[in-house]
Amino acid sequence: MILRRLARPLLASIFISGGINALRQAEGHAEAAKPLLDSTVGRYADKLPAQVPTDPVTLVKVDAVLKIAAGSLFALGKAPRLSALVLLGSLVPTTVAGHPFWAEKDEQAKQQHLVHFLKNLGLAGGLMIAAADTHGKPSLGxxxxxxxxxxxxxxxxxxxxxxxxxxxxxxxxxxxxxxxxxxxxxxxx
Structure with missing residues (x-):
């Protein structure tokens, strides 16, 4: 359907762009993600295998590559349900780490973070619909x-x-x- 061919690249564009930006500025993104990573991955770093990266810069780069790859696949309509799920999985920590409006003291900054947080919720809703889209075919169930x-x-x-x-x-x-x-x-x- 033509709607899917138009909507997928539009939805994927923000993830591809964000992934490229995160690769270019990995240190800055890692600094923003550090509080969330310290309270999640950092907490269990000693229990994880040595092959699992735990430093924020590497994790930001991995997330960026996932966004670029899954976003590109989604835009091209290749494995759209799986790529939508990968993007959704990547969006959740990015939203929590990048837009903690609840912790902001400055009212203007709080409002800015809230807008981006709600925008990401809207993107999450679109990805959920895309992940459930069966192209008119019956579902697996x-x-x-x-x-x-x-x-x-x-x-x-x-x-x-x-x-x-x-x-x-x-x-x-x-x-x-x-x-x-x-x-x-x-x-x-």
Whole structure:
């Protein structure tokens, strides 16, 4: 549909742009993210494997690359549901770290952060819709339910057919038994 082809790049543009900006200014973004990272990743840094980055600059760069990659895939319509989920997952910590309006003392700065926080909530809503969009095709849940119904009907049909076959075999066995008894009676008399 043409609407998706227009809407996806529009929605993805802010993430691609933000990712590029974060790569260019990783230290500044890391400074803004440091309080959130210290209270989350920093708390468990000693328990994480050595391969997992814990320093804010590296985490900001990883987040930036994720935004650029997922945003590009989303804009191109490649794996749109998955890329929307990746963008949504990236948006949550970015919003909390970047726009803590609740901690701001200056009223003008507080208002500015609130506007950006609400903008990001709107983006999150768009990404949730995109993540659930099945392009008019039935959802996975519906398809699974339908497949279960078809399998159930097939099983019932097989069971019914097997029951009829069993009845036929039983009748044949009874008929053969009667014949065998009749012959045995003839031979004994």
């Amino acid at each position: 519906w398809r699974a339910k339908k497949a279960a119904q078809v399998a159930s009907k097939q099983a019932q049909s097989i069971q019914k057919s097997a029951g009829k076959q069993a009845q036929t075999w039983q009748k044949t066995a009874e008929k053969q038994t009667r014949k065998a008894r009749k012959r045995a009676k003839q031979l004994t008399s």
